[in-house]
Amino acid sequence: MSHALILPVILPLVAGVALVPWRDIRPQRVIALVATLAQAGLAAGLLASAGAAPEVYRLGGWAPPHGIVLVGDRLALLMLGLTLAVALGSLVYAVAGDDNRGRAFHPLFQFQLMGLAMAFLTGDLFNLFVAFEVLLIASYGLLLHGGGGRRHRAGFQYVVLNLVGSLLFLVALGLLYRVAGTLNMADLGPALAGLSGSGRAVAEAAVLLLAAVFGLKAAAFPLSVWLAATYGAALVPVAALFAIMTKVGIYALLRLDATLLAGLDFGLAPVLHVAGLATVAAGVVGVLAAGRLADLVSYLLLISVGTLLLGLAVPGEAAIGGVLFYLVHTTLITAGLYLLVGVVARQRVPLDDSLRAGAPLAQPRLLGGLFLVAAMAVIGLPPLSGFLGKLLVLRAPLTVEAPFAGLWLALLVAGLAALVALSRAGSTLFWKQGMPAGPQRGAALATLAPAAALVLASAALALAAGPLNAWLAEAAAGLADAGGYRAAVLGGGAS
Numbered sequence: 001m002s003h004a005l006i007l008p009v010i011l012p013l014v015a016g017v018a019l020v021p022w023r024d025i026r027p028q029r030v031i032a033l034v035a036t037l038a039q040a041g042l043a044a045g046l047l048a049s050a051g052a053a054p055e056v057y058r059l060g061g062w063a064p065p066h067g068i069v070l071v072g073d074r075l076a077l078l079m080l081g082l083t084l085a086v087a088l089g090s091l092v093y094a095v096a097g098d099d100n101r102g103r104a105f106h107p108l109f110q111f112q113l114m115g116l117a118m119a120f121l122t123g124d125l126f127n128l129f130v131a132f133e134v135l136l137i138a139s140y141g142l143l144l145h146g147g148g149g150r151r152h153r154a155g156f157q158y159v160v161l162n163l164v165g166s167l168l169f170l171v172a173l174g175l176l177y178r179v180a181g182t183l184n185m186a187d188l189g190p191a192l193a194g195l196s197g198s199g200r201a202v203a204e205a206a207v208l209l210l211a212a213v214f215g216l217k218a219a220a221f222p223l224s225v226w227l228a229a230t231y232g233a234a235l236v237p238v239a240a241l242f243a244i245m246t247k248v249g250i251y252a253l254l255r256l257d258a259t260l261l262a263g264l265d266f267g268l269a270p271v272l273h274v275a276g277l278a279t280v281a282a283g284v285v286g287v288l289a290a291g292r293l294a295d296l297v298s299y300l301l302l303i304s305v306g307t308l309l310l311g312l313a314v315p316g317e318a319a320i321g322g323v324l325f326y327l328v329h330t331t332l333i334t335a336g337l338y339l340l341v342g343v344v345a346r347q348r349v350p351l352d353d354s355l356r357a358g359a360p361l362a363q364p365r366l367l368g369g370l371f372l373v374a375a376m377a378v379i380g381l382p383p384l385s386g387f388l389g390k391l392l393v394l395r396a397p398l399t400v401e402a403p404f405a406g407l408w409l410a411l412l413v414a415g416l417a418a419l420v421a422l423s424r425a426g427s428t429l430f431w432k433q434g435m436p437a438g439p440q441r442g443a444a445l446a447t448l449a450p451a452a453a454l455v456l457a458s459a460a461l462a463l464a465a466g467p468l469n470a471w472l473a474e475a476a477a478g479l480a481d482a483g484g485y486r487a488a489v490l491g492g493g494a495s
Helices: 004-019 025-048 074-094 105-121 125-144 149-180 185-193 197-218 225-233 236-242 245-258 260-264 269-289 293-312 317-346 364-379 385-400 405-430 445-463 465-480 482-490
Strands: 055-058 069-072
Touching: 004 025, 004 055, 004 069, 004 105, 025 074, 025 105, 069 074, 069 105, 069 482, 074 105, 074 236, 074 245, 074 317, 074 445, 074 465, 105 125, 105 245, 125 149, 125 236, 125 245, 149 185, 149 197, 149 225, 185 260, 185 482, 197 245, 197 260, 197 293, 225 236, 225 293, 236 245, 236 293, 236 317, 245 260, 245 293, 245 317, 245 465, 269 293, 269 405, 293 317, 293 385, 293 405, 317 364, 317 385, 317 445, 317 465, 364 385, 364 405, 364 445, 385 405, 385 445, 385 465, 445 465, 465 482
Parallel strands: none
Antiparallel strands: 055 069
16 A cells, blocks of 8 residues: 555645744745645656546555545546645745745645645545644634734634534534444445435435535635635735635535435535526626725636536536536636736735726736736636636536536626626726836746746646546546445555
8 A cells, every 4th residue: 555645644744843843934935845845746746647546545554434544536636736736836926925924824834735635635524524624724824824904804704604614514424424324435325325214314414514515615605705805815825825725615516426416316406506607696796896906816716616516517527527627727827816916916006906007017018918818718718728618618518418508608798707807907907007107126036937837827728638638537537436436445455
């Protein structure tokens, strides 16, 4: 049994603990960068070696369903790799100065990576709850990093809503364990399939509670009221890292559908469809009303969550493959946009990211070009990855003869709203001049490079669209193969 699968959890834990005693920011930065680079290399190695069968790691050699198990299938490893790509860009940006606005940034950052890795790799619902708590506790501290009344107000709302979500999660787990006797994801499907009468009703109620909790994590409407205030208030590198947080909820919904719902023969498609439409609508209103660039990006993120939910409502592997392509695209481009917000805001003092005419920027052509690429990708214009991701989501209903009018209308209206909002923002930031020019300095390489890398990743995804889409289709097939997942986890041994 290879121990590589547990290292994405162990490395950030060790790094976080090692960072706690340091008071000088310089050794903290070195340790954090080395640890995150090591985690990124490990994630890349695991992705490169991912096969059709999931890799399984049994902690302490205890056999599931009683022991703790980590499962590294293509989907889990994809999410892990995506997390480290965003984390690396966010951390490089942060070491340019934002990390020095509080004492605990780097330990909290590593503990957040630990929680995210646990969430994606765990094969047990209770350990998923533990992972949620680890990453949420770390995110509370990161959100408040730098202080300020706006962050404290957003943090209070964020904490209260997530505490309610944690309570509902625990209630759902208790109900499931009461009727099924297990919380192992591979074991739950067959256990739930054998239920009838009141036991089945309890299991269905528990599944609905879990769906609500995961919808809260994904920021599905009406559980999305926290997102814009929270992400808009956070420091730029924190907001960029948080771009992966909503995807934890989407990932959990995918796992819920592939494991528990398969055993209950109970679908969430109508709920996801309505929630997706409402989430897109809320995002459209938000982008058109946003007065700050960070808020605009947050509402664009909300639109992407609605798009993902609409894709999940379509049955079939083709739909899941399209959802995964769009998920990769939107995570990278949103994180890049948040970092770009920070670069632009530093050159617009005292207006920062407020969408009002200010003094000319120090690097208008460079930043304007990056903003144009990011806007094209978000809107879904060819030839960038946003166009391909939306195309894959739009065509999925046609392959299974599912209703598509609502999906198509929502994405077209959202694209038009994003076009209007981003055009207005771009013209205000880069063309209009409402203040005289003052002394300005160009962006430091440490802030500009990660923003540019994440934004330009959209072009890289488009160039690699063929092999990437094929790989994601295999990941979708593996997710749909509940029998293969169960055999790997509960079968004769771990690989």
